[in-house]
Amino acid sequence: RLCDYSERIVFSLIPVVNFGTLFLGPVLAALWLHDRKLFTPGTYVLFAAISIVLSAKEHKYQFQVSTNTHRELSQFMFGSYVVLVLIWWLAVNRFGMIGIIVAWLLVEVVQMLYIMRLNNRFFAHHEVLDTKYPLRLAVLCSVVLVASLRMLPHTALLPLVTQIALAVGVGAVLLAIVIPAFHLAPIWGTVRGRVMAKLGRPQ
DSSP: OHHHHHHHHHHHHHHHHHHHHHHTHHHHHHHHSSOGGGOOHHHHHHHHHHHHHHHHHHHHHHHHHHTTOOHHHHHHHHHHHHHHHHHHHHHHHHHHHHHHHHHHHHHHHHHHHHHHHHHHHHTTTTOOOOOHHHHHHHHHHHHHHHHHHHHHHHHTTSOHHHHHHHHHHHHHHHHHHHHHHTTHHHHHHHHHHHHHHHHTOOO
8 A cells, every 4th residue: 555655646746846847947047057058958858757767766666675675676776877887888979968868768767667577576475566657657757758848949938937937837737637647636535534533633
């Protein structure tokens, strides 16, 4: 139940936070770096994709670490990062920064899939883990990443205040989508019920 509840909560927050931050990218470039030209939509979208995968991976990784069964995962991650460095060494001269980022993204995806496999094996004596929510997260984020790649070249030219409002709006729309997509209402009901019981108040 902890695995299910935490997955639904974390996975619902991942698109809201990451895409809200992505659409704030031009604002941060303007205010922090003092140069809007440093915002390149393609690069930022790739970094957003990496951030999404890392966020999901960190959640899945916790079950291995918390149960002290992470030796196999640690060996795989170390090996895959060594391979990543070799890929960078071969790809950087030909593909530059984009090659580095794409290779990093692919390695993180492979690690994420491997962690899911380990978790399925770890929970096998209890029940088969449902892949419904990881798939929903992958589909939702893929669609929004493509849409962001098309929108950001235009929205990055808007006034800063408008861009901030747009980022908040994107987060709000995604929040409205993830609440039913990840069935958060029952979780809220359960948490509320337990809090009320602890406080000795009627539910």
